[in-house]
Amino acid sequence: MIDLRALRDDPDRLRASQRARGEDESIVDRLLELDSGRRSALARFESLRAEQKSVGKSVSKASPEEREQILAKAKTLAADVKAAEAEAERIAAELDQTLSGVPNLVEEGAPEGGVDDFVVVEEVGTPREFDFTPRDHLELGEMLGAIDTERGAKVSGARFYFLTGVGAMLELGLLNMAMQQAVANGFTPMIPPVLVKPDTMEGTGFLGAHAAEVYQLPADDLYLVGTSEVPLAGYHAGEILDANALPARYAGWSSCFRREAGSYGKDTRGIIRVHQFNKVEMFVYTHPDRAHEEHLRLLAWEREMLDRLELPYRVVDIAAGDLGTSAARKYDCEAWVPTQGRYRELTSTSNCTDFQARRLNIRYRDEDGKPRFAATLNGTLATTRWIVAILENHQRADGSVVVPEALRPFVGRDVLEPINKK
């Protein structure tokens, strides 16, 4: 949710932001109009209510002869108050409704435009030249006895898989390495619930444009989370944090569930796009004035992981029109996937400023003792998908895969050897 008072002071800022996202600018005038309507309706209600209270108080003190008259007045006042309150509530509800559809203000400097208008910030490493024809991750995964998508489909359907043997070891090692790096950087490790109540899911902004992506359990009125960002954002919902508790950095380890609605036919092979995967996610609550620098820090930590895994990748600055509802700025790191001849997203870090915190009512106490909304940020440290990049980039002609040095202690092997011939 954006800040209405800030909007009143500087409506052009939201106009510019909406323009950058390619969204409706006229919403600004609509909001301003509803806001002033709500405030005058509220003032009307409040003065009537104040009168009602003072008249009501005089009832018990009135002499019997006045009593009748005062009661009659109180009665009409009660009706007026009720009507005024209903009107104020009606406008407030309309305002909330309109406001809930407004995405976060885009950070200055973010590229304008849509999906294809991202800016490549940096390319790191160079895609490897193969002196043999590289196998794709699924072929390698099958040779190594690491990935079984056929049985995944048998048991659970399309876009499900088993990680088997070294595949399971590889994922556990990767995620543990990510966890360890996070802890070394001062994060508190967390294993959160993956089923959350509607309030929490809504508060994080995932029931807006991406509602169709979310698994829902109607029998229990719960949602399966698509990322541990959701429970980690809900963790401090409704709280007022001590200023010196900030930044509060959490590393969430969880399974993630996504319906992948609307992506039929895309990435159907292997484990690039699946309904369930595991992820280590960084989540930070901080002071709004320090959110920008924290965002760059999260990006640096993501890059540290990619560097240690010796993967070629590029950093992209996502365009305004491709940002999520809550994000003011987003950077993705995309690793090179040799058999696709292109970069694929492995990490994503968003600065949500105080947008998410406003919805979830997450505040901190500033120097003056006043509660203020905190800023929230998130970023990926490792996911199941990383296995794709690791296998493909580090493969050898015989189908074996060299485990990057930094990962070896976590996997317990230097090389993954094929057990099935192809």
Place this chain on the structure above:
RNA sequence: GGAGGGUUCGCAUAGUGGCCGAGUGCGACGGUCUUGAAAACCGUUAGGUCCUUACGGGGCCUCGUGGGUUCAAAUCCCACACCCUCCGCCA
């Protein structure tokens, strides 16, 4: 799934229709006292929102949530949510 108990200002409690947006104790913070500290004493101590601004204040809302009764609700009625205890069942 069955039975019962609970939800008040950081914590603990008081409060069965107007004197309660709310008392007391603890904790925390500030002050007096002290060489320093403790004790004692004095004071402050929820959030939201709107108005006004001499920056000091004033109005309204919030006692789990929503609705109802009433001139008036923490207090009476209804529904729901959450928590706890016991029993059963399952991991």
